Amino acid sequence: MSTHTQHSSSSGGGLVKWIDSRLPIFTYLQKEYGEFPAPRNFNYWWNFGAILSFMLVIMIFSGIFLAMQYTPHVSLAFDSVERIMRDVNYGWLLRYMHANGATFFFIAVYIHLFRGLYYGSYKNPRELLWIFGVVILVLMMASAFTGYVLPWGQMSFWGATVITNLFSAIPLVGDAIVTWLWGGFAVDNPTLNRFFSLHFLLPFVILAVVVLHVIALHVSGSNNPLGIDPKGPQDTLPFHPYYTAKDSFGLAVWITLFAAVVFFAPNFFGEPENYLKANALLTPAEIVPEWYFLPFFAILRSVDFNLWFIDAKLGGVIAMFGSIFVLFIVPWLDSSKVRSARFRPVYKWFFWIFVLDCVLLGYVGGHAPNAKVFEGVDWLEFIDLGHVGTAWYFIHFLVILPVLGMIEKTKPLPTSISEPVLGGGQAAAGAAAKPMEKA
Amino acid sequence: MDIGKKISTAAAIVSVAGLVLFGATSTDVAAIEAETPENQDWQFEGVFGSFDVASIQRGLQVYLEVCSACHSLNQMAYRNLADLGFNADEVKAIAAEYEVTDGPDDNGDMFQRPARPSDKFVLPFANEKAARAANNGAFPTDLSLLTKAHPAGPDYIYALLTGFEDEAPDDVELAEGMEYNPYFSGGQIAMAPPLFEDSVEYSDGRKATVENMAWDITNFLQWTAEPEMEERKRIGWKVVLFLLVLSAMLYAAKRKVWANQH
Numbered sequence A: 001m002s003t004h005t006q007h008s009s010s011s012g013g014g015l016v017k018w019i020d021s022r023l024p025i026f027t028y029l030q031k032e033y034g035e036f037p038a039p040r041n042f043n044y045w046w047n048f049g050a051i052l053s054f055m056l057v058i059m060i061f062s063g064i065f066l067a068m069q070y071t072p073h074v075s076l077a078f079d080s081v082e083r084i085m086r087d088v089n090y091g092w093l094l095r096y097m098h099a100n101g102a103t104f105f106f107i108a109v110y111i112h113l114f115r116g117l118y119y120g121s122y123k124n125p126r127e128l129l130w131i132f133g134v135v136i137l138v139l140m141m142a143s144a145f146t147g148y149v150l151p152w153g154q155m156s157f158w159g160a161t162v163i164t165n166l167f168s169a170i171p172l173v174g175d176a177i178v179t180w181l182w183g184g185f186a187v188d189n190p191t192l193n194r195f196f197s198l199h200f201l202l203p204f205v206i207l208a209v210v211v212l213h214v215i216a217l218h219v220s221g222s223n224n225p226l227g228i229d230p231k232g233p234q235d236t237l238p239f240h241p242y243y244t245a246k247d248s249f250g251l252a253v254w255i256t257l258f259a260a261v262v263f264f265a266p267n268f269f270g271e272p273e274n275y276l277k278a279n280a281l282l283t284p285a286e287i288v289p290e291w292y293f294l295p296f297f298a299i300l301r302s303v304d305f306n307l308w309f310i311d312a313k314l315g316g317v318i319a320m321f322g323s324i325f326v327l328f329i330v331p332w333l334d335s336s337k338v339r340s341a342r343f344r345p346v347y348k349w350f351f352w353i354f355v356l357d358c359v360l361l362g363y364v365g366g367h368a369p370n371a372k373v374f375e376g377v378d379w380l381e382f383i384d385l386g387h388v389g390t391a392w393y394f395i396h397f398l399v400i401l402p403v404l405g406m407i408e409k410t411k412p413l414p415t416s417i418s419e420p421v422l423g424g425g426q427a428a429a430g431a432a433a434k435p436m437e438k439a
Numbered sequence B: 001m002d003i004g005k006k007i008s009t010a011a012a013i014v015s016v017a018g019l020v021l022f023g024a025t026s027t028d029v030a031a032i033e034a035e036t037p038e039n040q041d042w043q044f045e046g047v048f049g050s051f052d053v054a055s056i057q058r059g060l061q062v063y064l065e066v067c068s069a070c071h072s073l074n075q076m077a078y079r080n081l082a083d084l085g086f087n088a089d090e091v092k093a094i095a096a097e098y099e100v101t102d103g104p105d106d107n108g109d110m111f112q113r114p115a116r117p118s119d120k121f122v123l124p125f126a127n128e129k130a131a132r133a134a135n136n137g138a139f140p141t142d143l144s145l146l147t148k149a150h151p152a153g154p155d156y157i158y159a160l161l162t163g164f165e166d167e168a169p170d171d172v173e174l175a176e177g178m179e180y181n182p183y184f185s186g187g188q189i190a191m192a193p194p195l196f197e198d199s200v201e202y203s204d205g206r207k208a209t210v211e212n213m214a215w216d217i218t219n220f221l222q223w224t225a226e227p228e229m230e231e232r233k234r235i236g237w238k239v240v241l242f243l244l245v246l247s248a249m250l251y252a253a254k255r256k257v258w259a260n261q262h
Helices: A014-022 A025-034 A044-067 A077-086 A091-119 A127-149 A154-169 A174-182 A189-220 A239-264 A291-302 A312-333 A345-365 A382-407 A418-422 A429-433 B002-015 B053-065 B078-084 B088-096 B128-134 B153-162 B210-225 B229-261
Strands: A037-039 A236-238 B099-102 B111-114
Touching: A014 A025, A025 A239, A037 A239, A044 A091, A044 A189, A044 A239, A077 A091, A091 A127, A091 A239, A091 A291, A091 A345, A091 B229, A127 A154, A127 A189, A127 A291, A127 A312, A154 A174, A154 A189, A154 A312, A174 A189, A236 A239, A239 B229, A291 A312, A291 A345, A291 A382, A312 A382, A345 A382, B053 B078, B053 B210, B078 B088, B153 B210
Parallel strands: none
Antiparallel strands: A037 A236, B099 B111
């Protein structure tokens, strides 16, 4: 990459120079966020990196202030949350931002993830970048789960009970592991205490992995909607001011949507049952996780049959964890050399089918397995949709991705990014001089 | 109010467009054969919704004179009544009608004293066991958050309070001491019909029909569940309008920055 950046930020005053010559933080910022060459053809789907960074900061700050008022004890937690809502200055704003922040964090991360799947952002040389992203997703899920337990409402308690109980499916040591997780023989005060501790810790682990994610991004450079590598300066723009301006606009729109929900429909995404205090003697009619876990919850419940020596419970747990861990190996499952779905006419269809499949699984996850999908149609229950949706989820990754890359006839790639963007037919001068790897 | 409601609906649709596909779960979860409550037109609904303070004050009267015999309101303190327009002396007077246990005093003894504005609403029973003993084994639920704890919220409370039926249908076998109410999940509820014509006497001349009292208590409980609602919506408008202008300006700035690149 460019080498002329050394001390390029030395336009600052004496103090800036003094610091920069000892710890080149200003040079670094200038290089990575100022002149960092980004492909010139990003569309608005590339805004979500900035949006996610913003959401992480929002969650950490609102969370720190909530933790100052929250009491992690089974007999006090629920009331301490209500005290935040009623007696702490703008406590309702902090809590609604934090609760809906989780929802908006997940909306953004799912869009970001599907963006990566559509444009092949996980392919050589960005495999590690992708893997760090999946690690962040897993950590986000752990954070969201531990955080949801803290208000100690009915769904907090029963959700924690159901999810921790999944580990009892592990042969031989399962029950011991569950007891160890709980810190006792039921979800109780020790469980709440450790979940609070972990919920405070995990966001900072996420922050650390985000740093790795961004470092990896700045080594390989960003992918772009065409999925071809920049071939010279005519294909890129300095990050600032072009993408700082574009990200700022996208971020403002995003915050507007976020604010609309926080102020006008703060409980829209929430589960009403969680406004009832946890009661170990009263099981809710239906235990459902937050919306962002529903597709995985559907996969968990869709394995309702024994397979060889694997009973249904263990099978469901394997399928659920498998549905997340399969993401780690996507870079090696997809055999196509072409990144962007724009030039993959068949993959494009399968991508959208996969999106619909995930939506379907989310829909299934929110309903009792043996409920009828349509009133009066006795032969179609949600579990049937769950079977199909789960099977397709894995077929997409384990069959479609490897096979399609071998048989699909892709469209010809443009010779450079600037060609379709600027509409000029001229081959870029630098393209021949500096060939980059064709991925 | 209607326009406000429409705008709120539109805002909700716009702001969550597409997400509904993922998220539409909360409404159909607790639906176990209970009848769906009819949708009522509440003043607090919508992005411009506000509290009907007169109704909430009457609802407070219904709570104190009827519901509080069995149901606690443990998130609320008497001082919160100031939000309903009661002045300091009035709040003090309302609180002083109830006794709380305080102590220990200098001799180590607990003692009774009149409640103060800083006290929480006095609980009807000393503990859950006492509540169950007095209520045929059932535990009257706390009312503070009830409108947020049911998918149909306020509509559910209103429907439940006005929906008691003297005779259960043939296919429902009522257990001993239970009442039939089609809006309660399972149809059987341990609470006897709590409201009768003229259970309370309103000072503003409004007739104390079962419907009117149910209406007022629902408004009251919506307030106890979300006392911050009016402030939240008021700030919300400022925030959203500010962000819309900011977004427009940032869009203009982005266009300007990119002008030489398109």
